[in-house]
Amino acid sequence: MKKFDVAIAGAGLIGGSIALELARAGLSVGLFDSREPGQESSWAGAGILSPAPESAAMIPLVPLAKASMAIYPEFIRKVEEISGQSAGYRPKGTLQALFSRDAREELSTVIAMHHGLGLKAEPLNPEDARELEPSLSEELEAAVLRPDEASVDNRAMTQAVLEAAKRSGVQFFSDNAAHAIRREGGRCSGLQLKNENIEAKWTVIAAGCFSANIEGVAAYAPVRPAKGQMIALRADNVEIERVLWSEKIYLVPRNDGRILAGATVEYTGFEKSLTAGGLEKVLTGAIELSPGLAAARVEETWAGLRPDSPDHIPILGPADLDGLIIATGHFRGGILLTPITAKLVREWVTQQRVSVDWDRFSPMRFQSTSTRKAPA
Numbered sequence: 001m002k003k004f005d006v007a008i009a010g011a012g013l014i015g016g017s018i019a020l021e022l023a024r025a026g027l028s029v030g031l032f033d034s035r036e037p038g039q040e041s042s043w044a045g046a047g048i049l050s051p052a053p054e055s056a057a058m059i060p061l062v063p064l065a066k067a068s069m070a071i072y073p074e075f076i077r078k079v080e081e082i083s084g085q086s087a088g089y090r091p092k093g094t095l096q097a098l099f100s101r102d103a104r105e106e107l108s109t110v111i112a113m114h115h116g117l118g119l120k121a122e123p124l125n126p127e128d129a130r131e132l133e134p135s136l137s138e139e140l141e142a143a144v145l146r147p148d149e150a151s152v153d154n155r156a157m158t159q160a161v162l163e164a165a166k167r168s169g170v171q172f173f174s175d176n177a178a179h180a181i182r183r184e185g186g187r188c189s190g191l192q193l194k195n196e197n198i199e200a201k202w203t204v205i206a207a208g209c210f211s212a213n214i215e216g217v218a219a220y221a222p223v224r225p226a227k228g229q230m231i232a233l234r235a236d237n238v239e240i241e242r243v244l245w246s247e248k249i250y251l252v253p254r255n256d257g258r259i260l261a262g263a264t265v266e267y268t269g270f271e272k273s274l275t276a277g278g279l280e281k282v283l284t285g286a287i288e289l290s291p292g293l294a295a296a297r298v299e300e301t302w303a304g305l306r307p308d309s310p311d312h313i314p315i316l317g318p319a320d321l322d323g324l325i326i327a328t329g330h331f332r333g334g335i336l337l338t339p340i341t342a343k344l345v346r347e348w349v350t351q352q353r354v355s356v357d358w359d360r361f362s363p364m365r366f367q368s369t370s371t372r373k374a375p376a
């Protein structure tokens with residue numbers, strides 16, 4: 001039987017980064033993926049790094065998101081140095097465009113909300129906004145500049161993280177799906193694969209939206225897939241410096257000149273089809289925001305599955321089986337939350353305490369009181 005200090009199910013950005021941190025802390029790590037590593041949500045995402053909440057329900061996430069932003073530059077530096085690969089980090093800020101007739105009122109609400117949460121945000125009039133981003137529509141009524149926000153090329157970053165993990169001693173097992181967690185009394189003693197058992201002191205579930213399909217995990221991580229359709233554009237007449245948002249879509253410039261437009265949020269199960277309605281929604285929003293994109297070439301279209309939890313908040317921390325840690329449910333923010341997730345799991349495994357309060361994200365919050373283990 002293969003034996004590791006830590007066995008991780010899922011080699012996306014989350015599992016890969018946890019593996020990297022733990023291997024660098026001196027632990028033996030086995031990283032298991034049902035297919036080729038890094039080809040699911042972490043490949044499909046847009047790579048925006050924005051701790052601003054999209055809705056009131058996401059406000060509890062802000063402290064964790066800010067903590068992740070604070071360590072992002074150092075995390076990227078480390079990953080790039082170890083892997084020898086670029087992660088396409090662009091710390092250039094983001095700009096939210098407001099089009100409604102009551103945009104000025106909306107502007108003060110948005111700015112006050114950001115400041116209340118300790119996030120930098122500056123109001124801009126349409127002229128100043130278009131001076132920063134000349135491709136913005138003339139219909140713009142106001143804008144919010146968030147200078148501390150950023151983006152990464154998540155495909156490049158995922159490959160860099162996986163390479164850094166490999167170079168740090170993590171053992172990879174592609175095409176090796178975890179079928180179940182292994183239980184021995186009140187402990188989780190590793191993973192059960194198709195034809196093999198893996199023994200580990202610590203077991204981490206980081207299989208994205210597929211996590212609940214691993215037997216024994218659904219009660220802790222009742223995640224489901226939220227499909228997002230994306231389009232990559234290339235335009236000769238449009239240059240975008242920072243991430244641009246409207247209330248409908250976002251545009252993300254890449255270092256190679258591509259402009260990503262996204263994304264839909266759809267609950268249609270584990271399927272990744274592209275639909276006429278989905279692509280139309282993204283393209284209409286993109287052209288409304290930056291009209292020059294009407295002449296852009298469509299270079300690529302794809303869809304990916306975000307790991308969503310019942311309350312749309314990540315599921316992060318120890319379960320009531322000793323040795324079992326859940327790290328999934330990052331929904332629309334998994335790329336942003338990668339560094340802090342990896343750091344907290346490393347702290348828990350090596351010191352059994354964490355530097356940022358993560359109780360709010362506990363995998364025990366989905367268990368009814370009757371099924372909860374009595375306190376020891």
Ligand SMILES: Cc1cc2nc3c(=O)[nH]c(=O)nc-3n(C[C@H](O)[C@H](O)[C@H](O)COP(=O)(O)OP(=O)(O)OC[C@H]3O[C@@H](n4cnc5c(N)ncnc54)[C@H](O)[C@@H]3O)c2cc1C
Nearest residue numbers: 010012014041042045046048178208228304333334335336
């Ligand atoms: C269209 C779209 C846009 C997005 N935009 C952003 C954004 O701008 N900013 C941001 O922060 N986040 C964004 N996200 C969300 C982000 O991509 C995810 O939250 C993040 O990538 C989740 O990473 P993960 O490693 O948990 O999951 P994944 O990348 O999905 O990795 C899970 C891995 O587990 C493997 N696996 C599955 N089943 C098993 C099994 N039984 N055993 C072992 N392995 C298994 C899979 O093959 C996969 O490699 C976006 C997502 C999408 C789809």
